[in-house]
Amino acid sequence: MTQPLLLSSAAEDFLAENHLCTLTTLRPDGSPHVAPVRFTWDGESGLARVMTTVTRRKARNLLAGSGARAAVCQVAGGRWITLEGPAAVSTDPARVVEGIRRYAKRYWSQPPQPPGLAVIEISVERAMGLY
Template sequence: MAHDLSALSPEYLAFWGEYQMPTLTTLRANGTPHVVPVGVTYDAEQRIARIITRKDSTKVKNILAAGPDGARVAVCQVDRGRWATLEGVARVRTDAETVADAVRRYAERYGRTPEPNPDRLMIEIAVTKALGRA
């Protein structure tokens, strides 16, 4: 079920604030999907999903390989009959302020602050579509 990004229900938004372990799907160079669990936060006002990760991860390599226009990706989470997917264009962000903001948001959602990591960066997804039943 598709949702209007400018009018997401309170239930849908609340679901993206719960402690869930979503998955991120990126595409490998050969077009096959690479699906991994991630911690993600969603800012509905800015229509941005954020994922913190290491710079040497496969998901980062897949996004960078797509070129400067970014990579089409999806993040999805499921809890029994509830599910939500955010689709959009992912880009890698490395500046310290942006990464620190993503870490803060992660800590708010997941209730813990990750240990400092000099190899940390942020995947920023400009969300273009929301699907689900939450």
């Protein structure tokens, strides 16, 4: 198991703010799929989490191929940060509950919980930005 990526305090502070975000995954044909999302950052484990359902395109893209990767990008004016790494879709109840807990803490409300709820976990290996 690798060590989580350590971010600067400025990056951690920016990630704690509530801003517009996008998630980029690759479709089976290799073309990018970019979707607006809300996400949470867990600096201790190095995981970015996105709540979704297994039937959404972003989840299907990640489930379609081995070695799937994703990038989440937060933007606020001229400030931005992109977090990239291998991504997995999980319906494991403990992982989904943890995703919901973190989402509710960051956004002060529960995420929608339709059938097939899942969490995308990105093991962040690279971060870049201007914050």
